[in-house]
Amino acid sequence: xxxxxxxxxxxxxLLALLAVFAALSPAFLTTGNMTILxxxxxINAILAIGMTFVILSGGIDLSVGSVAGLAGIVAGALxxxxxxxxxxxxVVYFHTWLVILIALAVGALVGAMNGWLVSRIRxxxxxxxxxxxxxxxxxxxxxxxxxxxxxxxxxxxxGNTGFLQLGSGTVVGxxxxxxxxxxxxxxxxxxxxxxxxGRRVYAVxxxxxxxxxxxxxxxxxxxxxxxISGFLAALVGLMIAAQLASAHPxxxxxxxxxxxxxxxLGGTSLSGGRGGIGGTxxxxxxxxxxxxxxxxxxxxxxxxxxxxxxxxxSAVVLDQLQDRQAQRAVALLRSNS
Amino acid sequence: MNDCVLExxxxxxxxxxxxxxxxxxxxxxxxxxxxLIGENGAGKSTLVRVLxxxxxxxxxxxxxxxxxxxxxxxxMAARLGIAIIHQELNLCPNxxxxxxxxxxxxRTRWGLIDHREQRRVTSQLLGRLNLAVDPSLxxxxxxxxxxxxxxxxxxxxxxxxxxxxxxxxxxxSAHEIVTLFRIVRELAxxxxxxxxxxxxxxxxxxxADTVTVLRDGRLVAEAPASEVDVPWIVEQMTGRSAAxxxxxxxxxxxxxxxxxxxxxxxxxxGRALLRDVSLQVRxxxxxxxxxxxxxxxxxxxxxxxxxxxxxxxxxxxxxxALDKLDTSERIAAGLAMVPEDRKTAALFxxxxxxxxxxxxxxxxxxxxxxxxxxxxxxxxxxxxxxxxVKTPGLNAPIxxxxxxxxxxxxxxxxxxxAPRALLLDEPTRGVxxxxxxxxxxxxxxxxxxxAGVLVASSELDEIRxxxxxxxxxxxxxxxGEFAHHAASDEALACAASANGAIQEVRT
Numbered sequence: 001x002x003x004x005x006x007x008x009x010x011x012x013x014l015l016a017l018l019a020v021f022a023a024l025s026p027a028f029l030t031t032g033n034m035t036i037l038x039x040x041x042x043i044n045a046i047l048a049i050g051m052t053f054v055i056l057s058g059g060i061d062l063s064v065g066s067v068a069g070l071a072g073i074v075a076g077a078l079x080x081x082x083x084x085x086x087x088x089x090x091v092v093y094f095h096t097w098l099v100i101l102i103a104l105a106v107g108a109l110v111g112a113m114n115g116w117l118v119s120r121i122r123x124x125x126x127x128x129x130x131x132x133x134x135x136x137x138x139x140x141x142x143x144x145x146x147x148x149x150x151x152x153x154x155x156x157x158x159g160n161t162g163f164l165q166l167g168s169g170t171v172v173g174x175x176x177x178x179x180x181x182x183x184x185x186x187x188x189x190x191x192x193x194x195x196x197x198g199r200r201v202y203a204v205x206x207x208x209x210x211x212x213x214x215x216x217x218x219x220x221x222x223x224x225x226x227x228i229s230g231f232l233a234a235l236v237g238l239m240i241a242a243q244l245a246s247a248h249p250x251x252x253x254x255x256x257x258x259x260x261x262x263x264x265l266g267g268t269s270l271s272g273g274r275g276g277i278g279g280t281x282x283x284x285x286x287x288x289x290x291x292x293x294x295x296x297x298x299x300x301x302x303x304x305x306x307x308x309x310x311x312x313x314s315a316v317v318l319d320q321l322q323d324r325q326a327q328r329a330v331a332l333l334r335s336n337s
Numbered sequence: 338m339n340d341c342v343l344e345x346x347x348x349x350x351x352x353x354x355x356x357x358x359x360x361x362x363x364x365x366x367x368x369x370x371x372x373l374i375g376e377n378g379a380g381k382s383t384l385v386r387v388l389x390x391x392x393x394x395x396x397x398x399x400x401x402x403x404x405x406x407x408x409x410x411x412x413m414a415a416r417l418g419i420a421i422i423h424q425e426l427n428l429c430p431n432x433x434x435x436x437x438x439x440x441x442x443x444r445t446r447w448g449l450i451d452h453r454e455q456r457r458v459t460s461q462l463l464g465r466l467n468l469a470v471d472p473s474l475x476x477x478x479x480x481x482x483x484x485x486x487x488x489x490x491x492x493x494x495x496x497x498x499x500x501x502x503x504x505x506x507x508x509x510s511a512h513e514i515v516t517l518f519r520i521v522r523e524l525a526x527x528x529x530x531x532x533x534x535x536x537x538x539x540x541x542x543x544x545a546d547t548v549t550v551l552r553d554g555r556l557v558a559e560a561p562a563s564e565v566d567v568p569w570i571v572e573q574m575t576g577r578s579a580a581x582x583x584x585x586x587x588x589x590x591x592x593x594x595x596x597x598x599x600x601x602x603x604x605x606x607g608r609a610l611l612r613d614v615s616l617q618v619r620x621x622x623x624x625x626x627x628x629x630x631x632x633x634x635x636x637x638x639x640x641x642x643x644x645x646x647x648x649x650x651x652x653x654x655x656x657x658a659l660d661k662l663d664t665s666e667r668i669a670a671g672l673a674m675v676p677e678d679r680k681t682a683a684l685f686x687x688x689x690x691x692x693x694x695x696x697x698x699x700x701x702x703x704x705x706x707x708x709x710x711x712x713x714x715x716x717x718x719x720x721x722x723x724x725x726v727k728t729p730g731l732n733a734p735i736x737x738x739x740x741x742x743x744x745x746x747x748x749x750x751x752x753x754x755a756p757r758a759l760l761l762d763e764p765t766r767g768v769x770x771x772x773x774x775x776x777x778x779x780x781x782x783x784x785x786x787x788a789g790v791l792v793a794s795s796e797l798d799e800i801r802x803x804x805x806x807x808x809x810x811x812x813x814x815x816x817g818e819f820a821h822h823a824a825s826d827e828a829l830a831c832a833a834s835a836n837g838a839i840q841e842v843r844t
Binding site: 194200 | 642644663664665668669674676681682683684685686687688692695696697699700702703706707708709750754
């Protein structure tokens with residue numbers, strides 16, 4: 001019940017922001033602006049969906065931004081230069097679909113690495129994913145020699161065109177990133193609430209010892225949440241590269257912080273076990289609307305950063321006040337019964 | 338009554354779901370050693386916490402030296418010289434003995450800690466406790482018994498007028514207990530008022546001047562220790578005469594369902610927690626596992642469940658070896674466990690009653706990978722009815738239920754997987770009397786339906802009410818095995834405090 005209240009509160013904040021910006025800036029509610037806004041939100045929301053699973057399980061994934069960058073570079077390298085097999089003196093160019101699959105697999109693999117470190121080796125999630133944050137970023141820089149892969153459009157004769165559709169294509173008029181966000185949000189909601197896996201994620205984050213004693217395979221659950229997060233991070237990296245039609249090794253820096261902010265704004269507890277995907281999506285929209293609206297109002301870039309920070313902290317303070325009230329209410333309920 | 342140092346007047350403490358203390362008036366006198374006795378959940382620890390200013394009473398007040406305390410609090414208590422030695426140790430394992438003893442009241446010179454002075458005082462204190470260790474050793478490196486003595490030294494370091502000890506001997510060796518008793522008597526002789534809590538009744542009668550019995554949060558009896566004996570105490574504690582134990586009756590001899598053979602478990606620091614433990618539980622049989630705190634009951638159950646990777650020995654369920662299986666595979670094979678500490682090991686806080694109930698079975702309840710609401714609700718509802726769980730609804734947060742109903746949900750979770758052997762660790766801890774009876778009835782019912790039940794308890798009353806057969810653990814070893822009719826309080830208590838291996842096996 002408290003959960004729904006929290007989401008409701010985030011939703012109210014979102015509606016208030018929308019109303020304020022709509023009133024102050026006539027350009028805000030236009031279709032053009034909204035499309036740009038939601039495309040931006042989609043990037044963060046997809047990262048935040050993966051992050052929500054990780055945080056629900058009681059962990060954190062700091063590597064998502066780097067993984068996005070690495071996935072973009074992997075795709076860029078395969079599209080631009082192909083796979084150079086010096087031993088046989090051949091260069092293999094893959095079909096676009098295969099390029100995408102390989103890049104996604106790289107993301108999932110980095111996620112599996114995180115999961116393995118956290119569940120088997122018992123490294124604290126913060127440390128393990130901080131490590132992969134650096135390793136993945138370094139790998140992206142090494143792969144491209146620090147340079148950008150320009151022009152990911154592909155070449156007709158190599159059969160690897162069409163990659164840009166991931167970022168700039170549309171499905172019945174709706175931009176692809178937004179379509180992905182909607183599908184993944186729906187899927188994420190269903191998995192979290194309606195599958196045994198989702199239930200076990202909540203259980204592991206809620207009380208790991210109890211989950212273990214209840215027959216939940218804690219290690220496997222932890223492994224999979226990081227795989228999901230890594231996979232979605234790679235997808236985001238591909239979408240960004242496709243939008244820009246180029247892959248840059250620095251893509252995604254500090255994205256992990258925006259994703260965590262969206263999760264926290266959405267009412268998911270950083271200690272795990274409470275919250276959900278619905279809140280996260282709203283949280284991602286709050287951040288996106290705030291950024292877009294402040295730009296339209298001509299607020300200085302530096303103030304935008306300060307305001308974003310203030311909104312995050314005050315939202316969490318509100319949560320805690322509400323939490324305490326709810327606890328008091330529960331205690332009262334019980335002492336009366 | 339100038340002797341009265343500290344008094345709780347008409348103190349009540351209301352916890353969510355339970356009335357932990359109900360209108361208790363209890364006074365501590367100079368130089369007197371008062372024993373506080375009661376079963377688990379009777380309110381002893383709560384009363385001590387109130388006296389020490391840790392828990393605020395819902396109603397009633399504390400009176401110190403004849404004048405009511407305007408407010409209570411830990412700092413106020415410290416200023417008045419009230420010290421408490423908790424059941425669980427409150428030491429920082431990463432700091433040295435000396436640093437622990439002076440934590441929060443460091444001796445300083447020119448603003449810097451005066452280690453030389455601190456070490457001198459610490460050496461003196463340790464000498465008083467016959468503890469010959471270097472004050473600059475890290476507390477985490479000491480064996481548990483010595484840590485307990487450090488805790489006691491820490492309490493003595495301040496200016497103590499009231500010293501409360503909650504199960505101080507649970508981790509001590511017989512030799513260390515003798516030392517402790519000498520110190521306690523010395524302190525009392527110097528005018529300190531002492532409150533002593535223990536489950537070891539013989540020990541209490543040896544040390545105490547007065548005996549106070551709590552039951553279900555109420556003070557039910559108070560008497561000079563010289564005028565009472567163990568049967569009287571047991572009768573006051575349980576509310577019925579010691580002789581009238583509920584007969585669990587005999588059980589038909591069937592095949593053993595759960596077999597534990599030669600189970601040994603070492604603590605990471607090398608101490609043996611369990612040593613060559615063997616036992617069997619037959620289908621339809623309830624086996625009681627009795628022992629004092631630290632005897633290894635929980636460790637045994639956790640090893641059977643596969644939660645202790647270091648456990649050696651063999652465990653079999655219905656003839657099938659479990660040794661290579663992890664916990665979830667053991668549950669799938671037909672084991673289930675209700676852990677001792679509901680809050681830290683069983684409940685998912687903030688989650689609904691339903692998801693707390695079905696978590697062990699979500700995989701089996703899902704159809705083609707999806708959990709439909711009804712697939713969960715129907716069996717959840719049935720289990721609630723079977724165990725008469727009182728809840729506002731299946732979607733109510735588990736935290737809103739009373740302790741007894743929470744425990745029923747935990748038991749229900751275990752039953753969801755239809756286990757062939759059920760391990761219960763203190764199944765009625767922190768549960769009110771009514772729910773306790775109900776839980777006992779359900780457990781008997783389960784055994785009648787053919788499950789083998791191993792129930793660990795520190796309450797003699799509970800063991801007698803449930804067990805067909807009782808296995809007693811002492812310091813990690815089986816120290817006795819008794820058929821129901823032979824399991825008298827005296828026999829069990831005697832076996833539980835035994836030092837050696839099996840003393841006798843009566844059938």
